[in-house]
Amino acid sequence: MITINEKEFHCPVELTLGIINDKSKIFIVYILLGGQKRFKDICEAFSQVTQKTVTQKLKELEADHIIERTVFAEVPPRVEYALSPIGLELKKVLDSMYVFGESYAVKYGAKDNIPCK
Numbered sequence: 461m462i463t464i465n466e467k468e469f470h471c472p473v474e475l476t477l478g479i480i481n482d483k484s485k486i487f488i489v490y491i492l493l494g495g496q497k498r499f500k501d502i503c504e505a506f507s508q509v510t511q512k513t514v515t516q517k518l519k520e521l522e523a524d525h526i527i528e529r530t531v532f533a534e535v536p537p538r539v540e541y542a543l544s545p546i547g548l549e550l551k552k553v554l555d556s557m558y559v560f561g562e563s564y565a566v567k568y569g570a571k572d573n574i575p576c577k
Contacts, residue, residue, distance in 0.1 A: 476553070479524045480550065482517075484509055484513055484514070484517045485517050485520065485521055486554070486557075487506055488502060488506065488517055488518065488521060488527075489526065489527075489543065489547065489550050489554065490554055491505050491506065492527060492543045493543065493548075493551055493554065495542070496530075496540045496542040497540065497541055497542075498538070498539065498540050498541075499511075499514070499518075499539060499541070502514055502518070518541060521547070525544055525546055525547070526543065526544060526546065526547040526550070527541050527543055527544060527547055528544045528547075529541055530542070
């Protein structure tokens, strides 16, 4: 049993799923693999989701130490988000998901371009 922040997990897979437990978080992590981004950039890349949802998911990812939020002392204030060192380790997971999705799409759907990457 793994206990983190008073939550219990039966195995590391369950813990990982507890952190990146929805497609919004996974997509935000995927976007941040490209480097530090401002809130506006994340929202533009993720236009099918409301700003409220993006805000909520960013807060959850920050609380789980997956992303880091940097506030610059400027007028107007500038805030940027980046993956933390532990968040960068999710690259391996997302790369595997990409390869699986690409293979699945070729076999069962897409015959031409595979988007993203």
